[in-house]
Amino acid sequence: MMQVMAAPRTANFALPWLLLTGLLLLALAGCGQLADTPAPARQGELDLRDWHPQRDGPVELSGQWGFYWQQLLQPDELPASPPAYAPVPGYWTKYPGDLPATGFATFHLRVLVEQGSRALAIYAPGEGSAYTLWVNGERLGSVGRVGVDADTTQPARHRRTYFLRDHDGELDIVVQIANFNHRKAGFRNALILGDAEQLHTSQRLAWLADAFVIGMILVFALHYLMLFLFHREDKSSLYFSLLSLAVGLRASLTSQGLLLWLAPDAAWPWLLRLEYMAVFLTPAFYTGFMRALYPQEFPRFLLRTLWALGLAFSIVTLFSSTLFASELIPAFEVVYFSTLLVMLVCLVRVFQRRRDYWPYILAASALVGGLNTMEALHLTGRLSWGNLSHVGFLAFLLVQSLMLSVRSADKDRRLSQLSHDLEERNLSLQQSERKYRELFEDSQDVIFLADIEGHILDVSPSCEALLGYRPEEIVAMENLDQLGERSERRRMFDIVANEGSTLDFITRLNHRDGYGVPVSVAATQRRDENGRLIGFQGYVRNLSDRFEAQEQRQRAERLEQIATLDPLTRCFNRRYFQDASTREIARAGRQGSDLSLILFDLDHFKRINDTHGHATGDKVLISIARLVNSKIRSSDVLARYGGEEFVVMLPETQVDQALQRAEDLRAQVESVVIETTKGERIGVTVSLGVAQWQRGESLTDLLERADRALYVAKKAGRNLARVAEA
Structure with missing residues (x-):
């Protein structure tokens, strides 16, 4: 049985290292401090006329911004007042209205500053999706590509500093943001306004500090990997090297994003997956390292469980969308905090038994555990700051280097530990062989x-x-x-x-x-x-x-699609629309809510078929159906009602809102250019009838009123929207 030994006498020398670590943390944490915002923006306006950039330092442009959901507006397209104001920084999934994570929006803020101030700049930390920035009508730049769906949006994450031109005491800021790749959607990080020279200098210092920390971590990773290659019996070096690589990789993708700077053309979704995989595997690496040092206190099943969970999360992340992968973070948080509790019990055993080097492990584990906890809370959105895990890990490395120096000097203790490890492995091998034979037979x-x-x-x-x-x-x-x-x-x-x-x-x-x-x-x-x-x-x-269950499920899905979808346009068919609309009318009757309907068809569609052929006519129907389907809400129902006639059911919508929606659809259809089968380019228009459901009215009556309004629109010259009479 291994003798329980007291802590090494050289543990007293840990104090200078711990002091050095503390000073390093304070120095790095102090980089880039922001001035207090005089007062947050209110109703889209931020008054900074009493703020002096050189004296007060950079300031966050936080508060209430004008918010235009599902609209990508340029500065000259903004209406006089926004439909809503939204807090920045923040996630639009937490805004009123139960907004989804995927979508796009425009934010607007008017900033009043002192006239004649020195050159200003805006620092954009990045949103982890895609954005475009305008100031005073000038497009300063973009990160990624802003679009209206996942196909047209290209996410990216780069930190940028934008230098502003001369101003007259006012900054009109417009930001378009699109997100279809991450659960944390919205204006997540506030823009920072400050003196151009100060921001540029602070950014360089932040990059330098980040490069120093990451460089030190990677040097340690290479050092421990080389130690393992020469002493393969010591698994602690291997796990510590893997741990260093994982932390270094994640640090290079977060914080100042050094890896993004070194590889600007790399696909950001794959870099995000690498970041998540590093997070998922870190507990297994750390537990493997601790088990290599203290095999009696850290059980084998804990390491295997963390490996299995880490690999499972990583494989799902590797082969799924980044949006789904980001949804794994809350689930992994449960795994992380459960692991933290189990490891805390294991560490208590180490301290109670006064295992070798326990003071170092106590100091380092408390530091890494605390900062990683803040990191986990930061990832789930519960903390707006907390990205300090790589700084804490560097401090852990410094403490660990001292511990290994003492450990290598104590050869007798090391031999005793290796003897104990060998005895445990032999026992585990016998148990595994017996269990294997039972498993093999049964x-x-x-x-x-x-x-x-x-x-x-x-x-x-x-x-x-x-x-x-x-x-x-x-x-x-x-x-x-x-x-x-x-x-x-x-x-x-x-x-x-x-x-x-x-x-x-x-x-x-x-x-x-x-x-x-x-x-x-x-x-x-x-x-x-x-x-x-x-x-x-x-x-x-x-x-x-x-395989049989999968085939049955696929057959059922195909039958369901045949029963509910129009085979040409792939939107809902008339039968599904009638069933869904009947349910919506019943719900509106119970709840007393609004319900409107838009009935429209293509103008002169027969002429298109006669002139360009039915193949072109089908292409027109498909294009219009796709366009309209991309512009309606998830709660709306679009169906092909017959021939060139379509209908849209709009729950929770009054007639004036429905008319506006109809006008928007009419204008968007009018702007579409469709290429015929012969390469010609043609345009199409639609006429629309709008009606609001009245209590006691049937679906047939509602459709008839909308059809009469459609007839009025056609009689008035087509390419018009008209409202049905009550």
């Missing part, structure tokens, strides 16, 4: 062992139920081609040989009776005590039930 999955050439050495009895062959028959096979394609089998073993493992290799095996069986194969490498590859091991799982 598992419903087919467990196998193969040599380096892919020949089966051993296979569990469950192979007979899956493939119809007894274990001894499969082991005796010299040629496994009768079980499946040789190329597939070779490809799987090549993946495992090159990458170390495969978790879900989908293929098809042949049953003895001649039919194929869909399976999932998970396999890993087998190595001898010298690390030489000697074969493979894994399991095969029957996917027949999963």
Whole structure:
């Protein structure tokens, strides 16, 4: 049994290092301090005439900005007053109205400053999506590409400083923002206004501090990786190197975004995925490091669990959209804080037993745990600041370097620890072997062992139920081609040989009776005590039930689409519209809410068919349906009612609002240019009838009133919107 030893006497030398760490943190945290905003903006106007840039320092442009939801307006397109005011900084998902995370908006602020002040600049920390900035009618720049949907929006995250031209005591600021890639949507980081020279200098200092911190972290990562390559028995160096790389990677993508500066053309969604993967794997790296130091206090199951969770989150992040990946952060927060509690128990055991170097671990863990907790809260939006984890980690590295210096000088203690690790590994190996044999015999999955050439050495009895062959028959096979394609089998073993493992290799095996069986194969490498590859091991799982359920689900989805969608335009059909509208009328009757309807058709559509052909006519219908569908709300219902006639149901909408919506749709359709099948460019117009539902009125009556209004619009010359009489 390992002797519990007191802390090293050299622990007293930790004080100078801790003082140095504290001074470093204070110095770095003090970079870029902002002046207090004299008063936040109110109703789209911020009065800074008593603010002096050189004396008071930079100031945040926070408060109430004019807010134009689902509108991308340029300065000359802004109305006299906005429809709403929104707090900046903030997420529009928290604004009144239950706005979705995906969407676009325009923000407007009028800033009054002292006339004749020195050259000013605006520092934009970046929104993590896409934005375009105008000041006094001049477009200063963009980050990413602002669009109206996910296809036309290109997200990016760059910190920019924009230098302003001469002004007359007023700054008219317009910002367009579009987000279709992240759950934290909106004007997330306030713009900072200040003296151009001060902002430029503070930005350079911030970059220098960030480069210093990240450079130090990466130097430590390389150092510990080299230590591991020369002393592979010490897994703490490997895990600490991985931990340093993960923190360094995330720090280079956040804070001042050094990696974004070094690789400006890199696809930001993939960089965001890398950032999330670094976050998800960090607990596993840190736990692996702590277990390598204190194997008795940090159980193996904790490390395996964190590896499994980290890889699961990372794989989902890698193969999903960045919007979905960002939704994983709150779930990971639960994992993180649960892990924090378990690790706290483990650390208490370390301190109670006075394990080697516990004062260093206490100081470093408290520092990293506190700053990482702030980081987790910052990621979920509960803290507006807190991106200091990489600074705290540098302090952790400094403390850790002192600990390793003491540790390397105490060879007797190190040998004792290694002896204990060996004893624990032998015990774990025996337990694993016993559990493996029980699992091998009882598992419903087919467990196998193969040599380096892919020949089966051993296979569990469950192979007979899956493939119809007894274990001894499969082991005796010299040629496994009768079980499946040789190329597939070779490809799987090549993946495992090159990458170390495969978790879900989908293929098809042949049953003895001649039919194929869909399976999932998970396999890993087998190595001898010298690390030489000697074969493979894994399991095969029957996917027949999963494939059958998937096919049934796909058939059901296709049938549902056929029943509800128009086959040409892919918008809802008449039957679905009647059902949905009947429900909306019943709901409006119960709740006393407003409900309006727009009925429209294409002007002179028969002439388009006769002149340009039915293929062009179909193309016109499809284009108009797509345009209208992109402009309506998610609660609205668009349907093709027949031929060239369409209808839109507008819940919670009064007739004057519906008329405005109709006018907007009419203008947007009129601006569309469609290319015919012969390459000609034609325009189309629509006539629209608008009606508001009246209590007691049926859907048929509502449609008839809207149709009469449509008839009036056509009689008045077409390309018009008219309201039905009550």
